[in-house]
Amino acid sequence: MNICNREGGRCAEMAMVCLTDFEEYAKEHLSKATWDYYAAGADECCTRDDNILAYKRIRLRPRILRDVSVSDTRTTVQGTEISFPVGIAPTAFHCLAWHEGEVATARATEALNTCYITSTYSTCSVEEIVAAAPNGYRWFQLYVYRDRKLSEQIVHRVESLGYKALVLTVDVPYTGKRRNDIRNQFKLPPHLKVKNFDGVFQETAVPEEYGIPANTLDPSISWKDVYWLQSITRLPIIIKGILTKEDAELAVEHGVQGIIVSNHGGRQLDGGPASIDALSEIVDTVQGRIEVYLDGGIRTGSDVLKSLALGAKCVFIGRPAVWGLAYKGEEGVREVLQILNDEFRLSMALSGCRNVAEINRNLIQFSKL
């Protein structure tokens, strides 16, 4: 009897070959409400889906006969070396996918020597995450709260724990409309909490949204809050959620150290551009003054290659890391990262690049865009 493939399903013993194998596994094994939460895009999910499709529209111009017998995928972000240009984007509630939650994600990224952006909405505390993977390279995803003291406290906490940058997420003045979360009345099960805020919120009449009172995030945030944040921290600030050249220019003018081109996995404004389609105008505007990164839609090593060719210094994966967790916790996240690393190395070699410095726009066939 084939115990692995009853009814055509995927089980933990089957070889995982590509990231969509992990997606299939996660879809089969997570509860419907959890699967729907991670899969969610806003409204009709046009932007979520285009994040992936946009990569498939881009064609490469491979070079040949360049001796690719040795290849090097290392790069740096904010001056720190990582083993390849793929990190983990902030995604919430990892304990929904695997009992150890963010602790498992942190161990996997430490083992593969890449960057892990811890979500504000983690189900392990930042202290637990750092204790589990003390040598990991981490940034912290920050929202600005109506109660600025709350933001200030978490900034000082992560600073003293050795987090290396703050990823100010600016695309959630309000939460996007995710239809299945509304239908499922999604909320955290009682045994899980947004651990970084344990004990912070008193019983209130305000309904809960994603584990905290719905009115906690401040919709009035504006560029002046970047100056406020700079006044309370010495950490580099990276703005996540920029999709236009105008905002990229403002980010540079406000003295931040990086931009993540991102539409929040298509979970906020439906109808906005795919991240990869927004990248070029931002890179052209920034002109190397600060580092530009990207998240959204990365599923293969050639997606990573295309992103770097169009000017991203590094990319970040969100949902695929959660699928890895759902598969086998730390080991699953490691496998996801390793597959992407192997595919990226192969794509580099097949297009004639021996290291990331050799990846540039000449690799992109613009007539096909």
Ligand code: PYR
């Ligand atoms: C999200 O679900 O997209 C959050 O940022 C919590």
